[in-house]
Amino acid sequence: SPGNFQVSKGGEVLKLYSEPEAKCLDCLMRDPLRPFVPQYHGLVTRGEHCYIRLEDLLSGLRRPVIMDCKMGVRTYQEEELIKARTKPTLRSDMYQKMMKVDPSAPSEEEHAQKGVTKWRYLQWRDTTSSTSTLGFRIEGVMMEDGNVQRDFRKIQTLTQVTEALLYFTRSQLDTLKAYHSRLLDLKDALRNSSFFRTHEVIGSSLLFVHDHNKASVWMIDFGKTTPLPDTRELQHSVPWTEGSREDGYLIGLTSLITSLSDAIGLACGQQEDTCEEDNVLHEVL
Ligand code: I3P
Secondary structure (H helix, E strand, O other), rough: OOHHEEEEEOOOOEOOOHHHHHHHHHHHOOEEEEEEEEEEEEEEEEOOOOEEEEOOOOOOOOOEEEEEEEOOOOOOOOHHHHHHHHHOOEEHHHHHHHHHHOOOOOOHHHHHHHOOOOOHHHHHHHHHHHHHHOOOEEEEEOOOOOEEEOOOOOOOHHHHHHHHHHHHHHOOHHHHHHHHHHHHHHHHHHHHHHHHHHOOOOOEEEEEEEOOOEEEEEEEEEOOOOEOOOOOOOOOOOOOOOOOOOOOOHHHHHHHHHHHHHHHHHHHHHHHHHHHHHHHHHHOO
């Protein structure tokens, strides 16, 4: 959320300090994932707050277009579910946000309380988006003019995701291909990452950023990413069951890669003359 950020200078942004995030970034600077994470420059105090100094991923870009994909099959920590059971705290702000989207979503009890637990709210977001089924969701898109669109959060199917990708890239083949190849490289780096093997990655996003001549993807937001106890490791590619701590990160990455392939195929069809694969096929036929 923009409220947690301070403008800095020299191609940096300041993000409000959180211990779990700072620990992750420390670890990530010494991991094969480093090229996929904004560079971390340590901490700084401004006024009474401590901040994390991060590379500004938008620096040097002209009228950038941005898409935030929240990764994983769930966006709440197991701890949140336990809290909801043992000492439930009701959130009226989350009840209000739920009502705004769908007044029929809260139960009778929740209506009476005018509140929902944080777990309930986050789980509702997960099941009314593609998070639970595809392992990620598009949280938001910002177009060249700075206009932010959040409607994508209600997307449920891979076909809808592909349509959103075509909209976000304006069907530009070079941009789609750059994103596709960056995600394949990321998948490779994740395979070799000891950070990834040993952390539960929750509520983290892939940030897609492009302008007229550059496109890249970055891993961001590690405030709810936590190390596993001693020698435990995650697969990241299996459904979550309570206690497993599996996050489904790779389920989401695979869905995204599939959707990008589909988008490339469709964008090819729209501009036959510029598509190499198509031309080869025409020659053969
Ligand atoms: C927020 C979103 C954030 C979450 C925040 C939610 O909902 O899920 O990720 O913060 O909880 O309000 P939305 O985007 O639908 O408005 P965390 O990921 O840090 O838990 P919060 O209000 O307790 O900060």
